[in-house]
Amino acid sequence: MKRIATIVAAPICAASICAQALAADDYVVVYEGAPAGLAEKLEKLTNLSLARRPYPTAAAVRRVASEDLGIVTRALVAAGYYGAEAEFRIEDEAEGSEKMRAVFAIVPGAKFRIIRHVVVFSDEGDQDRPRTFDAVDISLTDQSQGAMLELNQQRFLEALWGRGYPAARIVARRAEADFEAGTATAIYTFESGPRAHFNGIDFEGAVKTDETFLRKLKTWEEGDLFDRARLVDYRDRLAETGVFSTIEVSPGVVDDEGTAPVQVVLSERKRRTIGAGVSYSTSEGPGGRLFLEYRNLFRRAERARVEIEGTEIRQSVEFDLLKPLPGFPGSAFADFDFVNETTDAFDARSFAVGAGLAKDWRDDRLETRAGLAFETSKVEPNLARTSTIREERNYFVSIPLSATWDTEDDPL
Structure with a gap:
């Protein structure tokens, strides 16, 4: 009995060692025969490659692999290999390696080509709705990847939306394959809903x-x-x-x-925004900042903002007003600035005021601005006045012009 127990114990110990060898960290996943670039994608999809939890036995690896085979097959079909086949096997540790191999043996076959694109409507509608991609000026290719077919269908849906069918939606999409010829027909199903103005x-x-x-x-x-x-x-x-x-x-x-x-x-939004801040500079001493922004001032999206800043040397007040003019279309704007500076060498004050119009062109891509501005400044020296050091007063009148072209085309 003792000998039998010893013999029975030996396989138990071996099984334990075997289970440890088959832990998740001790195997590598191989996608044998995968088309170029697809193995990297499969590594991000299958449970064995992701290794979200350990699989302590060969049986556990096989069980998970049976689920992963469906993922592999769907990925191959999505890549255009409609006739692909895949099997799974476990290989013992390779020579010079302590890891087992979990192998997905893939036979992708030829990549299919789409030779026809068919649009089908599942609801009754008017006779004017487009029924082909040519009717909405969409160029197509023979690529059979699922992502390309999805893009084709989304583009046709957007064409329906732009042609008076606001309730149009995607119903289904499928490809009917001819396995002998290696070709397929892509069928896109929509509901257009009624046409509207x-x-x-x-x-x-x-x-x-x-x-x-x-x-x-x-x-x-x-x-x-x-x-x-x-x-x-x-x-x-x-x-x-x-x-x-x-x-x-x-x-x-x-x-x-x-x-x-x-x-x-x-x-x-809340109509008012109030902010404040403090600062310190070795050149200007302590300072503070206070601003108030008031939106929707007269219920038509007018925006006013006033900002006050001050230090021991410099104090300023800025005021800006913007009024949208949708009928123009564009906006009117005005601004006011006052700055006072006091230093050991001079005292200076400046005052500026301006106003103008901004106009939008070409579907709001181009904005032109024109205005009229006036500025005056006065500088008083704190040093002894001479023929070269004296009070200065300046006046400026300007007509600022600008044009801005917006090249952004991302709807998000």
């Missing part, structure tokens, strides 16, 4: 803001064919006012006459 704006949350002013900011004309890109532009204009903390702009329900309002949900 712009018809008014419904506001929610505009408590202290004049809705008439907000309507003047719109980027479409009433009766125009609905285009959701215009809603993005409108949201940008609302954000530029600086009045709102959150802005939601969406199409409303299309009525029986084929019109739809724009739904705008707003949350207004």
Whole structure:
């Protein structure tokens, strides 16, 4: 019995050693036969590569690998290898290595090509809605990757949104493969919903803001064919006012006459911002700063700001006022500055005032500004006055002009 127990104990000890050898840190995952660049992507997807928890036995590794095979297969299909096959096996430690090999044996086959792109609508609609990619001027390729097909479908959806179908949405997407020919037909399914034209704006949350002013900011004309890109532009204009903390702009329900309002949900910011600060400089001594910004001054997104700064040597007051003019379109602006400086060598005071207009062109990409400014300054020396050291007074009149072109094209 003792000998039998010893014989039985030996395999138990060996199994323990084996289990330890199969811990998560003691195996490497190999994607054998994976197409170029795909192995790196699979390493970020499969449970065995991510090793979120240890797998102490070969059985545990195989169990997780059975789940990972589905991930590997889906990744291959998404990459355009519709006929790919994959199997899994465990190999013992290679010579000179203490790690076992968890091998996904991949036979990708040929990469499929898309030879047809078919648009299908699941709802009834008018005969004018586009039914091909050519009808909306979208160029396509024969690439069969899932990401490319998704991009194709998103581009067609945006084309529907821009052609009067605000409620259009994606329903499904699939590829029908011909395995003998290595080709496939991509089928994109949509719901277009009814066609609509712009018809008014419904506001929610505009408590202290004049809705008439907000309507003047719109980027479409009433009766125009609905285009959701215009809603993005409108949201940008609302954000530029600086009045709102959150802005939601969406199409409303299309009525029986084929019109739809724009739904705008707003949350207004606090109208006042007050700030203060203190400083110390070895050249100017202690100092302080106080500013007040008042937004939506007269309920039409006017913005006024006053800032006061002071040290032992320099004191200043700045005032700025901005009034949007959506009908122009653009804005009016005015500013006032006063600075007083007192030093051992001189006392100086300056005063400046200016005003002007800014106009937006070419869908707000170009802004031109023109104004009129006046500035005067007076310098009084604290040293003994001579023919070369005397009080000075200066006057300046200027017409500042500027043009700014915005090249930003990111909607986010």
